[in-house]
Amino acid sequence: MDSFIKLSNFSKIAPYAELFWQGLLVTVLLSLFTVIIGFCLALILALMRMSNCRPLRFLGIDKDGHQKESGILAVISKFNPLDFIATAYVEILRSTPVLVQIFIIYFGVFGIIKLPGFQLFGFIKFNRFFPGVVALGMNSGAYLCEIIRAGIQSIDGGQTEAARSLGLSQTQNLRHIILPQALKNILPAIANEFVVIIKESAITYTIGVQDIMSAVNAVKGATFVIIEPLLVATAIYFCLCFPTSKLIAYFERRMSHGDKR
Numbered sequence: 007m008d009s010f011i012k013l014s015n016f017s018k019i020a021p022y023a024e025l026f027w028q029g030l031l032v033t034v035l036l037s038l039f040t041v042i043i044g045f046c047l048a049l050i051l052a053l054m055r056m057s058n059c060r061p062l063r064f065l066g067i068d069k070d071g072h073q074k075e076s077g078i079l080a081v082i083s084k085f086n087p088l089d090f091i092a093t094a095y096v097e098i099l100r101s102t103p104v105l106v107q108i109f110i111i112y113f114g115v116f117g118i119i120k121l122p123g124f125q126l127f128g129f130i131k132f133n134r135f136f137p138g139v140v141a142l143g144m145n146s147g148a149y150l151c152e153i154i155r156a157g158i159q160s161i162d163g164g165q166t167e168a169a170r171s172l173g174l175s176q177t178q179n180l181r182h183i184i185l186p187q188a189l190k191n192i193l194p195a196i197a198n199e200f201v202v203i204i205k206e207s208a209i210t211y212t213i214g215v216q217d218i219m220s221a222v223n224a225v226k227g228a229t230f231v232i233i234e235p236l237l238v239a240t241a242i243y244f245c246l247c248f249p250t251s252k253l254i255a256y257f258e259r260r261m262s263h264g265d266k267r
Contacts, residue, residue: 044146
């Protein structure tokens with residue numbers, strides 16, 4: 007197997023250009039679906055973390071109807087199961103490797119749940135692509151959760167009070183007032199997460215997803231050339247990430263103009 011860069015080796019991998027184009031499409035679709043799943047999951051997690059669900063609140067009330075300041079019952083009364091579940095989820099997924107999570111989802115969850123073996127666009131294996139999307143989406147949701155929560159908490163609390171004075175419910179306030187402003191603030195961070203996922207999606211080739219790195223592996227096995235396919239993959243990832251990051255920076259500057267006084 008060649009370990010030095012040779013121009014002649016690029017002619018050897020040229021017949022496999024279609025594999026790289028297919029890998030490019032898979033990588034883009036993988037990243038797009040991951041961001042969508044991650045955002046929906048993160049929104050739910052963020053609302054869970056900000057909820058005021060305390061089913062054992064009555065334990066912290068004394069016989070006179072006053073809130074207890076100390077004691078084990080006062081601590082138990084403040085327990086929020088939704089916040090606990092969301093926080094545990096975020097901390098666990100942010101503290102473990104993505105590769106381990108992908109293996110658990112693919113071999114553990116979808117080893118029990120059998121997926122249909124059809125192919126999307128004639129070459130994307132659904133039973134490998136879908137577990138990769140789920141695993142990356144769950145991981146992305148843990149990171150986007152904190153971004154969304156920070157965006158919601160950045161909105162002035164006076165707007166919530168104004169919404170209540172107008173007779174809006176908490177759901178209406180969140181939908182029509184808080185979330186639109188929060189999304190404007192966190193949109194650049196969400197777009198940057200898309201760039202991060204494009205690069206992180208390379209790890210899904212370990213479960214057979216036909217992304218760019220899978221194309222590199224296939225070319226390496228067929229031609230016994232390794233450096234040149236990796237250089238091609240590097241160029242593809244750069245052409246995906248660099249323009250996208252610059253486009254994000256451009257829109258971020260345009261959006262910030264309206265906030266200046």
